[in-house]
Amino acid sequence: MIAARPDQPGTTTRGDASMRKLLAGAATTMIAFAGLTFAAPAQAATSDTTSVQAINCHAKESVRIRKSKSTGSASLGLFPKGAGAECGGASEGGTFTACGYTDGFFWIAINYQGVKGYVALYCITRP
Numbered sequence: 001m002i003a004a005r006p007d008q009p010g011t012t013t014r015g016d017a018s019m020r021k022l023l024a025g026a027a028t029t030m031i032a033f034a035g036l037t038f039a040a041p042a043q044a045a046t047s048d049t050t051s052v053q054a055i056n057c058h059a060k061e062s063v064r065i066r067k068s069k070s071t072g073s074a075s076l077g078l079f080p081k082g083a084g085a086e087c088g089g090a091s092e093g094g095t096f097t098a099c100g101y102t103d104g105f106f107w108i109a110i111n112y113q114g115v116k117g118y119v120a121l122y123c124i125t126r127p
Contacts, residue, residue, distance in 0.1 A: 057087035057110070057124040061099050065117040069093020069107040076117045079124075085112040090121045099123040 062081045067074040070093055079085060088109035095105045098120040106121040 056084055057108070057126050058082060058084050059119075060123050060125055063098060063119050063123040065110060065112060065115055065119055066107075067117055069118045071096050077112070077115045079110065079112050079119055083112065085110050087111075087124060087126070093118065096120050 059079045059081050063079050064075045065077045065079050067076055069091065072094065090106045090108045092105050093107040095103050098104065099122045101120075101122045104120055104122050107118040108121045108124060110117060110119050110124075
């Protein structure tokens with residue numbers, strides 16, 4: 001019987017196993033770190049702060065600007081059809097029926113003439 005040499009394919013030594021564990025741990029750490037790096041913007045987008053990023057948008061129809069992402073929240077003003085404003089990112093909120101959509105739940109942060117709040121996402125267009 002011929003003993004397998006440690007450097008032949010399909011065989012491992014204790015050093016090889018340790019190196020694989022070390023590399024697997026390093027890869028897992030890198031993936032976890034990358035996940036944390038990319039998770040931060042998503043968390044910021046779902047907060048209730050009105051973060052506006054100077055992206056131009058226009059109203060498809062006249063729609064109320066709300067204090068929070070809910071049709072039950074206070075109306076801060078009207079975003080009239082065809083008007084332009086600065087819009088931020090979209091995030092989930094309460095459901096709405098507006099601009100041809102039923103059971104919509106995505107809202108967008110908006111700054112229209114100094115009035116900062118939220119409008120239903122489906123009621124705006126971007127150039």
